[in-house]
Amino acid sequence: MSTPVSTLSEEFLPRDTADVVRTVRDSRKSTKPLIIRGGELPDEELAPPEQGAVLSMRKMNRVQVVDADAHTVRVQAGARLSDIDRTLGAHGLGLPIVGDHREITAGGFAAVGGLSTASHRFGLFSDNVVELEYVDQDGRFGTCGRTHHTERFRRILGGGGRTGIITALTLEVADIDKDRTWLTSDAHRFLDFDTFVEQSFKEIQSPGDAMLQVGRWVDTAPLKVSRPVGTGHVQLGTVRFGQWSSLYPTEPNLSLRARREVGARARKSLGAIASSASGRAGMPVRNAAAGALMFAPKVLTLRDAEYLADTVISHSERGPAYRISVFAPLSTYPRVFHGLHDLFSGHRERTGCFTVISALTYGVRSRYLRELDNEDHGFITFTCRLRPAALPSELLRDIVSGIDEICTTERARRYDPTV
Numbered sequence: 001m002s003t004p005v006s007t008l009s010e011e012f013l014p015r016d017t018a019d020v021v022r023t024v025r026d027s028r029k030s031t032k033p034l035i036i037r038g039g040e041l042p043d044e045e046l047a048p049p050e051q052g053a054v055l056s057m058r059k060m061n062r063v064q065v066v067d068a069d070a071h072t073v074r075v076q077a078g079a080r081l082s083d084i085d086r087t088l089g090a091h092g093l094g095l096p097i098v099g100d101h102r103e104i105t106a107g108g109f110a111a112v113g114g115l116s117t118a119s120h121r122f123g124l125f126s127d128n129v130v131e132l133e134y135v136d137q138d139g140r141f142g143t144c145g146r147t148h149h150t151e152r153f154r155r156i157l158g159g160g161g162r163t164g165i166i167t168a169l170t171l172e173v174a175d176i177d178k179d180r181t182w183l184t185s186d187a188h189r190f191l192d193f194d195t196f197v198e199q200s201f202k203e204i205q206s207p208g209d210a211m212l213q214v215g216r217w218v219d220t221a222p223l224k225v226s227r228p229v230g231t232g233h234v235q236l237g238t239v240r241f242g243q244w245s246s247l248y249p250t251e252p253n254l255s256l257r258a259r260r261e262v263g264a265r266a267r268k269s270l271g272a273i274a275s276s277a278s279g280r281a282g283m284p285v286r287n288a289a290a291g292a293l294m295f296a297p298k299v300l301t302l303r304d305a306e307y308l309a310d311t312v313i314s315h316s317e318r319g320p321a322y323r324i325s326v327f328a329p330l331s332t333y334p335r336v337f338h339g340l341h342d343l344f345s346g347h348r349e350r351t352g353c354f355t356v357i358s359a360l361t362y363g364v365r366s367r368y369l370r371e372l373d374n375e376d377h378g379f380i381t382f383t384c385r386l387r388p389a390a391l392p393s394e395l396l397r398d399i400v401s402g403i404d405e406i407c408t409t410e411r412a413r414r415y416d417p418t419v
Contacts, residue, residue, distance in 0.1 A: 010053045010054075011053065011054045011055075011056055012053060012054065012055045012056065013056055013058070013059045014055065014057070014059065014060060015059050015060060016060065016076075016167075017133055017135065017141060017167040017168065020055070020060075020135045020165060020167050021135050021139050021140075021141055022139075023055055024055075024135055024137070024138075024139035024165070025138075025139035027053075027139075028138070028139065032053065033053075034053055034054075034055055035053070035054045035055070036054075036055050036057070036161050036165055037054055037055070037056045037057065037058075038056075038057055038058070038077075038078060038104075038105040038107060038108035055165070056078075057076075057077050057078035057105065057107060057108075057167075058078050058105075059078065060076040060077055060078040060079075060167065060168075061076055061078040061079045061080065061083070061105075062075070062076045062079060063075050063076075063079055063083065063084055063087045064076065064168070066087065066088060066091055066093070068091050068092075068093065071093070071172060071173050071174070071175070072130060072170050072171060072172060072173060073087075073088060073093075073170070073171050073173050074168065074169070074170045074171075075106050075168065075169055075171065076106075076107075076167065076168050077105065077106055077107025077108075077110075077165075077166045077167050077168060077169065078105050078106075078107060079105060079106050080102065080103060080104065080105055080106075081095060081098045081099060081102075081104050081105070081106060081109060082098070082102040082103075082104075082307070084106060084171075085098060085178065085303075088173055089177060089178060089179060092175065092176075092177050093173045093174065093175060093176070094173060094174055094176040094177070094178045094302075095128075095171065095173060095174070096118060096121070096122035096128050096172065096173070096174045097114055097115070097116045097118055097119065097122050097123070097124070097125040097127075097128055098116055098125075098306050099114065099115075099116060099125075100116065100117075100306065100307060100308070101307075102307060106169050106171070107165075107166040107167070107169065109125045110125060110126050110129055110132070110157055110158075110166055110169060111156075111157070111158070111159060111160055111161050111166060112158060112160060112416075112417040113125065113126050113157070113158040113368075113415070113417075114126055115364065115379055115415075116306065117212040117213060117214045117305075117306075117362050118211065118212055118306075119362060119363065119364040119365070119366070119379065120204065120207045120210070120213055120362060120363030120364065120365055121207075121211070121365070122174075122365075123364065123365055123366035123367060123368070123369075124158075124364070124366045124368060124369070126157035126158055126368065127366050127367050127368060128171055128172040129157060129169055129170070129171055129172075130145055130146060130170040130171065130172055131143065131144070131145030131146070131169070131170040132144060132145065132153070132156065132157075132166050132168065132169045132170070133166070133167045133168040133169075134156055134164035134165060134166050134167060135164060135165045135167060136163070136164045136165075137164075142164075144156065145170075152164075154368070157368075158368070160416075176302070178301065178302040178303040178306070179301055179302075179303055180252075180301070181211075181249065181301060181302040182249065182250050182251065182252040182299060182300075182301055182302075183211060183212065183247040183248060183249060183250060183299070183300060183301070183302055183305055184247065184248055184249075184250040184298060184299050185245050185246070185247050185298055185299070185300075186210075186245070186246045186247075186248060187243055187244070187245045188243065188244045188245075189241065189242070189243045190217075190241065190242040190243070190244075191240060191241055191242075192240075193217065193219070193240065193242070193341060194338075196215065196217055196242035196244070197334055197337045197338060198334070199215075199244050200215040200244055200337070200361050200378070201330075201333055201334050201378070203215070203244055203246060203363075204330065204333070204361075204362065204363035204376075204378045205330060205363075207246065207363060208246075209248060209249075210246040210247060210248055211247055211248065211249060211302065212245075212246075212247040212302075212305055212306075213244075213245065213246045213247070213362050213363060214244075214245055214360065214361070214362045215242065215243070215244040215245070215359075215360070215361045215362065216242060216243055216358070216359070216360050216361075217240075217241075217242035217358060217359040217360075217361075218239065218240070218241060218242070218356065218357075218358045219239075219240045219341075219345065219356070219357045219358070220239040220240070220355065220356050220357075247305055250299065320385070320386040321383050321384060321385050321386060322354070322383075322384045322386060322391065322396075322399070323381065323382065323383050323384070324340070324381065324382050324403055324414070325379065325380065325381035325382075325414070325415040325416070325417070326340070326379075326380050326381075326407060326412045326413060326414050326415060327364060327369060327377040327378075327379060327412060327413045327415055328377060328378045328379075328380055328410065328412045329373050329375040329376075329377055329410075329411055329412070330375055330376050330377065330378060331375060332410035332411060332412065333377075333378040333380075335410050336378075336380060336406060336407075336410045336412045337359075337361070337378075337380055339406040339410070340359075340380065340382055340403065340406060341357070341359065341382075343399065343402045343403065343406070344357050344382060344384050344399075345357060347395070347398075347399060348384075351390065351395060352387060352390055353386065353387060353390040353391045353395060354384040354385060354386060354387070354390075355385040355386075355387060356383075356384075356385040357382065357383075357384050357385075358382070358383050358384075359380065359381065359382050359383075360380075360381050360383075361378055361379060361380045361381075362378070362379055363376065363377070363378055363379070364376065364377045364378065364379050365377075369413075372413075373411065379415070381415075
């Protein structure tokens with residue numbers, strides 16, 4: 001959402017909805033933009049822009065009311081999902097959907113829909129919002145929910161802040177203790193992309209009683225390394241592999257607990273090493289960190305599983321990349337997945353613009369999406385690592401055009417979690 005502000009290079013830190021109302025109303029006196037941010041702490045990249053101001057929700061972070069009988073929790077928009085979940089844990093409850101990073105806030109997640117590896121059971125994060133408070137672009141306070149002002153409710157959820165600043169939410173919660181719910185991973189590994197897509201489609205169609213599910217694919221370009229003697233390079237082959245993981249409840253014992261502890265320590269260590277590895281020399285380490293997710297531990301708690309990516313993958317995802325995420329109706333899911341993979345692989349082969357092409361996928365059973373397509377969906381996201389200066393604007397236009405054509409033909413919908 002963009003609204004005017006009167007103060008340059010300033011950060012507003014409201015503590016309640018009334019503060020947000022005053023800030024937005026004051027901003028109407030100027031034509032400068034007001035940038036809305038969630039709960040992240042400021043750093044050099046997040047400093048208030050010279051041409052405007054920032055309204056940061058990080059001090060509106062209270063978990064206000066836990067209603068165990070109604071299975072709901074009321075929170076301010078800047079409350080982190082990980083903190084909400086910890087508070088709920090004391091009541092034997094948990095959030096059905098959380099993002100895979102601990103800094104995600106409730107308001108920010110609701111504003112982009114919100115997904116997780118439990119979306120095949122619980123849909124989008126926004127599907128689990130019962131009611132919300134908001135401030136519109138004119139500084140007017142309002143409420144909406146499933147049973148009142150429903151059209152406005154749907155516009156704000158997933159609206160990226162364009163139709164209102166979310167200030168508080170009431171969320172549905174589930175009867176589950178995430179620190180004492182143990183999962184075991186049933187993993188299938190693949191060297192062939194077609195077989196990987198086939199297995200993913202089958203698992204998304206029929207997830208059974210899996211609590212979490214996720215598929216990952218990695219496809220690297222040929223690697224050139226300097227000859228140990230003389231001049232020139234040696235070209236090594238590509239690496240192509242994938243894994244589908246379905247995680248099911250299991251009963252803990254001493255052996256499982258010990259294996260979980262060893263696995264957790266190993267992942268955290270690998271993440272720390274990957275975080276400190278820089279430049280081209282650090283690429284193998286960062287790739288190893290990403291690969292650690294492909295071979296997730298056999299046993300772990302539900303909370304560990306939800307934040308597995310936070311301990312490793314974020315440290316390996318350095319450098320420029322092109323990302324695209326889509327919701328594919330199940331009736332066209334295989335064609336969408338193949339089409340996007342072929343598009344990126346083809347451009348890499350012809351122009352060398354990409355190095356590593358990776359994909360992540362899982363199922364989404366959302367009430368909101370079913371109203372649009374009358375189908376369940378598969379979520380597909382591709383991350384394509386860029387070679388420096390290898391993606392000129394005209395090539396990028398060709399790629400975007402190809403993506404749009406696939407989405408139009410196969411009725412897939414692009415998902416942008418950054419709006």
